Amino acid sequence: MNPEFQRNLWLELSPRRLILMSVLLALAFGASALSAGEGYTVADTARWLYYAIVVGWGTRNAATAVVGEIRDRTWDMQLLSALPPGAMMWGKLFGSTSFNWFGGAICLVVILGDAAAHQGVAAAAIGLVYYLAVGVIAQAAALLASLVAVRRRHAHSRLDVFVYQAVGIAAALAVYWVWSIVDPASALLARKPATDFIVWWGATLDARGFLIVSLAAFAAWIVSGCYREMRLELKMRNGSAVWLGFLVFIGLYVAGFDAWLEKDKLMAGYDAVALRLLLAMTAYAVLSYLMVILEPKDRVQYRWLGSQLSAAHLGAFFAGLQAWMMAYAAALICAGALIARLELAHPGVQTDAALIAAGIGFLTRDMALFVLMRSRPGRRGDLATLGILFALYVLAPAILKGLGFANLLLLFFPQPDAPSWVGAGFAWAEGVGVAALAFSRASIRRSSAGRSEPSPASWR
Secondary structure (H helix, E strand, O other): OOHHHHHHHHHOHHHHHHHHHHHHHHHHHHHHHHOOOOOOOOHHHHHHHHHHHHHHHHHHHHHHHHHHHHOOOOOHHHHHHOOOOHHHHHHHHHHHOHHHHHHHHHHHHHHHHHHHHHHOOOHHHHHHOOOOOOOOHHHHHHHHHHHHHHHHOOOOHHHHHHHHHHHHHHHHHHHHHHHHOOOOOHHHHHOOOOOOEEEEEEEEEEEHHHHHHHHHHHHHHHHHHHHHHHHHHHHOOOOHHHHHHHHHHHHHHHHHHHHHHOOOHHOOOOOOHHHHHHHHHHHHHHHHHHHHHOOOOOHHHHHHHHHHHHHOOHHHHHHHHOOHHHHHHHHHHHHHHHHOOOOOOOOHHHHOOHHHHHHHHHHHHHHHHHHHHHHOOOHHHHHHHHHHHHHHHHHHHHHHHHHOOHHHHHOOOOOOOOOOOOHHHHHHHHHHHHHHHHHHHHHHHHOOOOOOOOHHHHEE
């Protein structure tokens, strides 16, 4: 058995705790059976308790699986052990939450027994996959958030742990909200109308089957993210193939929902291909913002990338790209394809091509801002960048609009009413200017002065 998993089982599953959990749940179900009114059953109580134990409490334990070891000063000893990253990750993820899964298993017996009695064995089997998926996704998301923070060497106060836990709970809420639409019986409070079919890539698919496969896929990706972060924490090198695979997956997955977009006047010139490119570009842009915030921005790493590119070592260059760089490149490629599609499909007609070009220009500016501010003295570069972006997108435009200078808003974000390609020109001028400042040779030399240049394995 996995030594780390076995150690956590000894810590979590003591006989006293197992008996206490079983007795308390039995009392809760008994009280619910005696006092339940019309429309409320013991299975409803089991659902509440499952979410509370597996999602609420389980995300807390997952968030503290590594952070708690750091707080107790035992993490360095575990890093020096012979455990591979896979064994360490599985032991932390499911070992630290084993007591929660024990309580969740008892609740699942009640939930699935009720589903099998009233809806059939097939419905109970689908419910089993959903409840397992929502628990794994929530706990893995909390563990992933804590591992990212450990990599960035953040302080781990109680507030920090609450933030990691909140990430897992947010992931569970997203899963619950989507699933409750197709399965109203799983809703805790409201009963929403069920959707039997989902249109994806032009095909009409069974809603429950599609979402079950989607949940399994996203759970696998999040667990894979935990494994890769654990590899980095154990000073191992990650390649770019897995992240590239995720980019392809998320682009194809999101692009398939083009039928859900309402083709109003703003999208009158969009065909199915254009809508799918728009969705994929949007997903990649969101990932770019997310990853540039999460990933450490090491100027020495960027200098190494520049040296590999100038020496035409393309293999090493592409292998050393960070996740936000690849997501940004994917957004740029999709934007270029979308602009070409709109211009070729409607020659001589004003389309949203200039607006899309402006959006990518501002995306370039924002990515460069994160890199530039992180090179400044101090450790609050990302927080300062978020403040600057808030000023650029909210405060400054509100002031200019109040003063009657609404025509200057094209300097801050894309404007549909701006003259054709003028806004895009300003956006790219800002983007290229900030990028040149961020990646200038002088800035790189100043930030790396007095430091030895590490090998790629130290930052991948």
